[in-house]
Amino acid sequence: MALLRQTYLLLCKDLLLELRRRDSLLTMFFFGTLLLFVFHFSFDPAPDKVAEIAPALLWLAFLFTGTLGLAQLFQSERENHCLDALLLSPLDRGALFLAKTCFNLILMLIVEIVVMPLFWILFNLQTWNLLPQLFLVTLLGTIGFCVLGTIMSALTLRARARELLLPLVLFPLMIPVILATIRCMENVLRTGEFGDATPWLRLLLGFDVIFLTVGVLIFDWVIES
């Protein structure tokens, strides 16, 4: 399919650029780690309390780190008027959307894969065996974040006070994802399996699918602005 092929090409371009300079990736990684430290000082949780707030802290750290990544998302297009060039070409806008979403997703996943174990170490959590399930939840949540985030990032591209506006419009829309991921993680940490939290998983999946589709369809108009 032409859409997928175009997506793949755009994605490779972005990944190659990132591989060479690595500025987004490194900034996100260090920022995420920094947040962990700050959270630890701020909350100073007693060992038995940590598991309760761990999902929330973790997901908050990812949220803010991801927002950093989003602000950078279209940076390479803004320079040198690449965006105009892209728009002039007979490119499916949906492909641009998918490529940017995947790009941000990959960046965030790399950061998350490193930061999650780091969190477990720093906060002295013992539940290493639960990491795979938690990572699944994180994956679904991150997809939701990247999908909506890419749309919002593109929408606010030419706005003043963009760094402030982006979180302002994005975060309220993200609330279902935030609620779902943190509740899911809490349940997993408490009971060792998904169990009661399965509806939340389905919500996440639904959220991802809905807004992925909407994004592909609506990105034409998004990028006009």
Added chain:
Amino acid sequence: MGAWGFVSLAYGIVWGAILLYLIVLKRRYASAAAELAALRSAEVTSSDVER
């Protein structure tokens, strides 16, 4: 505060806010209308000049 106190507080705030918005709207409306009238009459005079 008695029950009626709360009721009047609620009604007061709501109608106050709506009234406030109405006043602001009307002011903006008036200034926009004035500006529009000025622009329209300026246009009329300039098109007179063209003829």
Added chain:
Amino acid sequence: MALAAIAVGLYWGLIVAPPDAYQGDVQRIMYLHIPTIVAAYLSFFLVFVGSCLYLWKKEKRDDILAYAAAEIGVLFTALVIVEGSIWGRPTWGVWWTWDARLTTTAILLLIFVGYLMLRSLIEDESRAASAAAVLGIIGALDIPLIHMSVYWWRTLHQPPSIFRPDKAPWENVAWPLLIPLTINIAAFLILLFYLLSLRYRLGEMREEIKARRLDRGG
């Protein structure tokens, strides 16, 4: 016609307040609360419709409608929250509670305040219009998901300090109360359309001003 609408609204509101509400006078806030909610939801529905139409047909008037409806919607939603808070204080003893409805309404407010900010922060008018339209549509689509997730949060996950006010008094509204309620809802809807038409005409005038200024400049 304008003044008549306001007069009708105020008159009905005050006249029907006297008929007694047996659950205590604070119950009367409902005559304000439900109509405001209805007006707010209708406004946001109009934002959604206006946004869709604008993206589809690109006609200025749909954008003007969306902007007008958003502004007024934000006003009414903020009022809903204030009303809910004031109603909550004597009924449950607290100014705020994270119950499903109040929380969802607060989130709704945040989304559409973001909408207004997006509009005002983008310089280019047509870009601002399309961007806002997209945000309007996504916001509207997200609302059911937000509602669901907040509701689940409040019913599936009970925090230790449980405080679950049953915030659905109007589901069991007694017959005698329905009449003043309906009248008030009607009054608020009249008020809503009045405000909307004013704001809409303001938007139209602003458009014309801009167009004429451009003509003169060019």
